[in-house]
Amino acid sequence: MADQFLEVQIPQQRTYNSIPFPSVLSPNPTTTAVPCSVSHLTETIKTQKPFLDSLLHKTGAVLFRGFDVKTAEDFNEVVEAFGYEEFPYVGGRAPRTNVVGRVFTSNELPPDQKIGFxxxxxxxxxxxxxxxxxxxxxxxxGGETPIVLSHIIYERIRHEYPEFVEKLEKHGLIYSLILQEDDDLSSPIGRGWKSTFSTQDKSVAEERAAKLGIKLEWMEDGGVKRITGPVPIIKYDKSRQRRIWFTSMVDWEDVGHDPVKAITFGDCTPLPADLCYDCLKIIEEECVAIPWQEGDVLLIDNWAVLHGRRPTNSPRRVLASLCK
Structure with a gap:
């Protein structure tokens, strides 16, 4: 059944151990007369789910290109076809809005702003x-969604900065970030506490935060300091039997946040800023940034792959859906 899809190569792909990253699937014109339609794509996804699951597990990311996916409604049908359970966006910090069904805006930060990995x-x-x-x-x-394999980043950083990684593994990180009362669309993590916790009641917000392991300290201006951690940074991917760099520890130059103070080791000691920026350079060196084409659908394994956003000065609309 895998011949319903055609695995293609594009210039931006990288190869690790002879495996392309990401995998790119296009319609196979030899197997059907209408290979590009949304209905054909969704039916093919349902029948080839084991193949697609195996491919995602092997590569970490799959780009579907050349299919007739034009609208948010089409995209929602594609997501539904995979049969994954929906993941509720409670506690996340990116400002985003529900569009239809399980589809949301990816991040409502102006497109000329970068989003870190x-x-x-x-x-x-x-x-x-x-x-x-x-x-x-x-x-x-511009405006690409760059992606990078998390285990590759872990291996490179551990090789170059073993003591730094050892301390991360031992202590994790503490995040102390400020949430304003309402959303700030000028920030990639500008979601206000009301929309973050889906309530206008501070006591309800505290209850929901506690379930997520978050402590809230209210401020006089109506905002709140959100304290999370210590959070494990180096995790173990059991399904692939490898360690991964599972964090957002760098690139937090945000209004109201000094990254040196906002993120510390789990023992409250400051992070070495120079090493953090070196880590960013390593991620940039290893990442893949494929220019978007209209109709592209990118499926990412969140355990295997970090993602970000490149800035652009032209109109851009990329929608998202989260699953578990």
Whole structure:
């Protein structure tokens, strides 16, 4: 049944141990007369689910390109076809809005702003297992969603900075971030506490935060300091039997946040800023940034892959869906 899809190569792919990253699937014109339609794609996903699950596990990310996915409704049908359980976006910090069904805006930060590499909801007790992205409006330049394999990053950083990684493994990190009362769309982590915890009641917010392992300290201006941790940073991916760099520890130059103070080791000692920026360079060196084409659907294993966003000055609309 895998011949319903055609695995193709594109210039931006990388190869690790002879495995392309990401895998790119397009319609196979030799197997059907209407290979590009949404209905054909969803039926093929259902019948080839074991193949797609195996491919995602092997590569960490799968890009579907060349299919007739045009709208948020089409994208929602594709997500539903995989049969994954929906992951509720409670406690996440990115400002986003529900579009239809299980589809949300990916991040409402203006498109000319960069978003640093991260695993989705890495600080929460439970994170999404799969992420879908869909390009509804492709930018004319820039605006890519760069991705990188987390275990490759762990291995490189451990090799170059073993003592730093040893301390991370021992202590984890503490995040002390400020949430304003309402959303700040100028920040990639600007979701206000009301929308973060889906309530306007402080006591309800505290209850919901506690379930996520978060402590809240209220401020006089109506905002709140959100303290999370210590959070494990180096995790073990049991299904692949390897350690991964599961964090959002770098690139937090955000309004109201000094990254040196906002993120510390779990023993409250400061992070070495120079090493943090070196880690960013390593991630950039290893990442893959594929220019979006309209209709692209990107499926990411959130345990295997970090993602971010490149800035663009042209219109861009990428939608998302979180699964578990």
């Amino acid at each position: 991260h695993h989705e909801m890495a600080q929460a007790p439970e994170s999404p297992s799969e992420l879908f992205f869909f390009c509804e409006v492709a930018p004319t330049s």
